[in-house]
Amino acid sequence: MPLPADKTDCENEPVRRQVPSLDVDPFSADYFENPLRVHHELREAGPVVWLGRYQCWAVARYTEVRSVLHDWRTFCSSRGVGIQDFAKEEPWRPRSPVLETDPPQHDGARAVLNRVLSPAVIKRVRQELSLVAERRIDELLQRRNIDAIADLAEAYPLSVFPDLVGMPKEGREHILPTASLNFNAFGPNNELRRAAFATAAPHMSWVMESCKSTNLAPDGFGSQIYAAAEAGEITTDEAALLVRTLFFAGVDTTVNAIGAAIYCLASFPTQWKKLHADPSLARNAFEEAVRYESPVQTFFRTTTQSTEITGAHLNEGEKVLMFLGAANRDPRHWERPDEFDIERRASGHFGFGGGIHMCVGQLLARLEGEVVLSALARRVSAISINGQPKRRHNNTLRGLATLPVTLHAA
Template identity: 55%
Template sequence: MGVQATLSRPISTVDPFSHGFLGDPYPHHEALREAGPVVWLEKYGVWAMARHDQVREALTDWETYCSSAGVGLSDFRKEPPWWPPSIILEADPPLHTRTRAVLTRLLWPNAIKALRETFEREADRLIEKLVARREFDGIADLAEAYPLKVFPDAVGIPEEGRENLLRYGSMVFNSFGPHNDLLREAMTHAGPVRDWIMSKCNRAALAPRGLGMQIFDAVDGGELSEDEAGMLVRSFLSAGIDTTVYGLGNALYCLARYPDQWQTLRREPNLIRNAFEEVLRFEAPVQTFFRTTTRAIEVGGVQLGEGEKVLLFLAAANRDPRRWERSDVFDISRRAAGHMTFGTGVHGCVGQSVARLETEAILAALAKRVESFELIAEPRRRLNNTLRGFDTLPLRITALS
């Protein structure tokens, strides 16, 4: 897969943002893992890590591998970002510590428990409608429809124009790659989308008592400025919607592709949480993120300099046979804890508890009503520089009698 060895470092000529790579990344992941603990990507002049141990170490060591220079290919110290950097995703302590504390408080266990009843009720309503239809698109009718209902409701975002949240997410996650056709397409309507986001994520537009307004309460408490609160609401929405849309779609795909696993889940609904963790490991919705070195460091006998970009292949780490037995097998009985899909350490995805809550509610609603579901046409991939998922997923349901 375009990897060659030199005396000092393995070098790969692969383009991890090409359509071919994004459409089927797993053979390339294997080649990068086997090439070494760190590989030089010649096309972009950056380092890559694809093994579980190295990816985990880089994610954990924020002092050596920083996020404040951008978690994409662009280095914010050398070129200005297209949008003000996220003060949580693209920030390091102490700023990150201060802003994350606000979001963590919003999503502590009691807060998630309060959301659960509403999320489960909406999941039941949606699945009941889809079961009655028998055939539907698992992406538009479920994986997008459900998160775009429950999470913006919880945040306090008006219903009109919520499709802009998906467009905004496409802009954000494609911007972490190069300036390629995927980014250009995502940015086609950037102006109107940014205007909509700005108009809906301020104090005046948010519903009272929603999660968004609770972020603005931190302004009144002196923890955030007004501008910072608006930026956190935007970050909160992308963290709580896009990963869920892609993760939920991938869950439906895996369970349709491996019907024996669905039957196991239906018989043993206590495996629902475990099943989603295995989806996150096996078919990671978040494939990659970048970090930037803050000092020279040696990795596996290779010297990395200060200020160098490092591409972390989260999805490759998730299938590393050094970490996982039968790593290329989808098995919902597996203990999948330790996957890197939502990151780890101080930058672990702040919205992961919401993604889990939403997906578990949908899988539970399906398990109560659906004997089986199957693909009735070839699904179509939605290529993205950072995320992996589907554009269409045609499904047919057989309801429980």
Template identity: 55%
Template sequence: MTLHAPAPATAVPSLDVDPFSDEVLADPLPFHEQLRESGPLVRLERYDIFGMGRYEDVHAALVDWQGFQSSAGVGLSNFRREKPWRPPSLLLETDPPHHDAPRHVLEPILAPRALRSLREQWAAAAETFVEELLQRSEVDAVRDIAETFPLRVFPDAVGLPDEGREHLLPYGDHLFNAFGPDNHLVEKGKARIGEVAAWVDAQCQREVLTPDGFGAQIWAAADRGDITHAQAPTIVRSLLSAGVDTTVHAIAGILNGFVSFPGEWSVLRADPDRARVAFDEAIRWESPVQTFFRTATRDIAVAGGVVPEGDKILMFLGSANRDPRRWQDPHRFDLGRDPSGHVGFGMGIHQCVGQHVARLEAESLLRVLARRVERIELAGEPRRHLNNTMRAWASLPVRLVAA
């Protein structure tokens, strides 16, 4: 895709489909195919916005932060005209120069080298966890695995106390719903959001956090003057906002991949080092984060059409990650594939800074499961959890057959 000064525009195709309808959220693949085949740039009539679903175009727009800004909000709401429901994220909803200092503080804290001390700790936690799972004939891969393991290890790494961690999931669910329209999914979360948001905000304060976690390191950066003390709790909040639900749904997506393509479980058992590939392939195949918005900073020509200055554009990451123009046999979960280049974590300067943490959580768990479990079998009817931004499971009953 070429992003440049406005050129004479051709007609942009339109679709009268609600991408936030229950039907599309439950199974977005038919809509994604319709979106990609309609053209590089499509007008989504329901919300009077533009949409992109092809890999090349989504990738190019994501890296062009100067043309497609995040600071006007990465949801449908336009911060140029509307007040956000909570203070914007200093990472996700800012652009340079305001984005630079928070990003530079977090990068070394969450880098693979810095996480080495957690590898042994999380491997031991996974051993204990899988031993507990194998005491049961059937488990729910969502409730009992994908939700439980991250909520054991990640809040510890941030430095949170044990009490109240159950608030993290409804907080993240509402946050990601709020990136979409004000529909029944957003309404569902409003009753509790005041309570859970207050708890999350309280956990971001220095006196609550343990002295050896990610949160304390962020506050130490404020003491050094790398960020302000007013910014520190907002950056800690970014970890709690984006670091739980995404990992939960990624792990559920990985397990769904192995249930759907059981031969790939044999591949992982034969070579546990492919756990890292399994994680990234699941991010590509399942795309836990399905969409993010950007806002045009000027009139921008895109494949013969023009996105006017100030207009919102919805980037379908899940569609791009299954675009047959980029991926061979894209609907297959395949550990023989090189999934690098997927846009499931975004791309460019706003690419997810915490992805190495999520990858380590999943890898720690998968290595133990691969050694201890011969087969993962579906044991009941799976149910999707609907969210305006996330592709998620509500329930995935499985049987873990011990090796």
């Protein structure tokens, strides 16, 4: 049904144009199991949709999602990238200096992370990460029947990323619960969010302690961030928050992306055959899996002024929910969007966001995904799903909790 036109508090402001209104819940268990039907409804309803259940706007088409992502002046991140508005509520934890700020506050911290995670740095660690991936695949081939999530999608990033950051060896069992908490916190106060907060204290305590300069290895990414603080580029407090941001950005999203890639390749055997025949397609296969499954499903922005999106009038201070996963399958932009094709040019997808707030760990995530798929392609002739995969529910992310597969040695 269309949203009734209404006047704002100021009689001189224009009447809000009618827009479609949908009673859908993108934070429900049914949605987490299969969001595609809702994505279709949202895209077909119109370029902008009103979600009365959460009193926010929604954009699900490629063009509109891109316009919101790339216009930080009108659609800010500094008021929170979740449903919570930091102008009206205190954040549940100190805000991220990059994810939850806008220029000019955003620029210095982003420049530091861009240097720490530069293409040259990623190139330098490539061989090390490749060797770890190859060893891991060789070990799993001895077992043949594995859980591709716990044994590979989780185990591989956790075997390399904390060491790159320089985090303590002890207590790493806190990593996955803390990362999951962070992304659940972007959603409404539902059961997922409440359950995450109920068990958060020991996990968050470990992360905050681990992000202190005295607890980081001297040659890791974390210490390099603190070196920038010593050079006066950022403050010491910002350095601690940047290490935390890097930690959050480099775990769950990468885990879910690698899991998505294995799931897609196992589900589409002809695509696996292409990759097995030509392992140089590993990077492209990873990008297509991120587009197809969209491990990061949603993010919010907040309007900084009265504005319009494709004819819909929005007032200042309103939340806009971007459906990144829906945009990544919008037939207005993509040919055959619901087909998984590792030879597709998937560049331009929003799997890592877009604009100035694009994921800070994207280069590292892409490298991890590429080397895992390359090692698989060269050692494994086929991947077959041998049990029922199970989804892991999260207010922001889409991923699997379990994926039982059999690896067939090449």
